[in-house]
Amino acid sequence: MSDLDQLADLQHGVISRAQALAAGLTVDALLWSLRSGRWQRVHAGVYATHTGPLPYEAQVWAAILRAGRGAVASHRTAAHLDGLYDDPGPVIHVTVPADRYVEPRIDGVRVHYAHRLPLTRHPAKNPPRTRLDETVLDLVDVAPHPRDAETWVTAACQRRLTTPERLADSLGRRKKIRWRPMVEAMLADVADGAQSPLELRHLRRVERAHGLPTGCRQRRVAGSRVIWIDVDYPDYHLRVELDGRIGHTGEGRFRDRRRDNRATVDGHATLRYGHADIFASPCTVAAEQARVLRTRGWTGRPRPCAPSCPVRPVIIKDRWGDDAMPLS
Template sequence: MAEHRIPRSLRETIAAQEGVLTRQQLTHAGLPGDLVRSNVRAGRWQRVLPRVYATFTGPLTRSAQVWAALLYAGAGATVSHETAAELWGLVDQPGHGVHVTIGVDRRVRSLVGVQIHYSYRLDATRHPNRRPPVTNVEETVLDLVDQAERPQDAEMWVIRACQRRRTTPERLGIALDARKKIRWRSEVQRLLVDVSTGAESPLEITYAQRAERAHGLPPGRRQRHRRFGQQSRRSDVEYEDFRTVVELDGLTGHTEEGRFRDYQRDNDTSVRGRVTLRYGWTDTTTRSCHVAWQVAEVLKANGWQGRPRPCGPFCAVGELAA
């Protein structure tokens, strides 16, 4: 069948859907039922999913795959979970399948490459303007948090969304409060407090939780910017009243150039009369009690009147402080 038989309005719809349409859309446009069959037989179209067709041959683009899954899922279908993370720029590589959420009043079978989820609150969680329809950023993050197997994985989604400026801790907190049930709620609530105060990396979060808060240290200021001449320096954690700075180095360490910048930063900090303590991934994650004790000792030497508290019965802080 020639393409000119398709009405202009339907052609516009097909273009908006990345070249994909359903048999039902053809029927609603008043076209004969054998139009699909004839185009598929002639090699002009291809069947993608049950009752869903691409009006072209060859591989589907990622956008066409997403639209095909939405059209297969039917009324109200919304891109969600890992696929929504793609659309919001929370992941750098597309997934192999498409995740779609529909209302609980309908049932659609998941297929290879199409994962169906269900929601009671879909209308409230869908972004009002985006096409294709997609859950908003906050709900996308919380969906991924809810299905995370480990708290570290849940925390990763929150940190990444805030790091990439897709949302804020405040907006995530509001969305979290609106959910009656969600996995890792308490972990995410604590994490949002840390992120809202400036912590930007998993290592900074770990320090705030395992060393600082768990042992009763005073809260430091995170990602503090200061200027030295024409240059700007940023401290990971600064205890300004006690002239102490904590710098946290990432998992893989630094190159020679990176270490040179660290030395410069430490020297600039010393010029300002501040003590710099520097910890890596292993120190912060496996020796957090010892880290807390060292930081506390420097803070006390610089005027802190408090005392660190043990985080548990086997905490090294109690023994070291005795």
């Protein structure tokens, strides 16, 4: 293979005008390749060395080459390339060093600028992109809502692409980032086992806000078949399952049912909640959960999180007429 062929193969069939000329191709030969239909123009000065639709990686390479020196895939594009997000979206995101400016506007491409790009760029991946931890934090920084920021962090850890410790390390090296206090607190919660925005919400707005006992999150239980419990209270034989959309449809529904049935046979109670319960009515969930915990031996004191909260300590009298432990 010629140098030009090797370069095109490395770049998923895409090359820039400057690369083609540097590899020995003449201007006339380049124009002939375009006019004959052997090549196709993708962006100004960027060509595909084949006909037909471009695979996604080729589209990313074309955007990087058009953006020029130091450019890498970033944000949602890098997230898709690394398996963090299944949908690449309609726009390709690239980041270039902050000392450069890319003009004019590139169709279908959004250009970001970063001062620390040499440090955040992955040293080897193809197409070039930001490191996974930096990609997550880039997405957090542009997240319009706290829940979006939570989704990126929990998805990266849930898919085992990174760890809370690595994200915290990368976060510490950033001077400015949106949602920093929330992300710092969230990383501690993710390290304790919360693996989704739904689980984070249960931990914070149900469990902690109402003084309930701390559950064991993502507990692995081995038997004839390994099962995972979202939130387990082993001292009280109570399990809480939080049903997001993934893993709880089709075969997942039957797997959940078998797991719950086995738990009941073994003397465990199971409470099951979805997004509508945890996000819309966390206080109602807490009141229900507190009642079940008390019937199973918990002697703690649930507390209301606000004046309108339905969790109410109800003082009962013992046989001598003195105040005893409150019930929710």
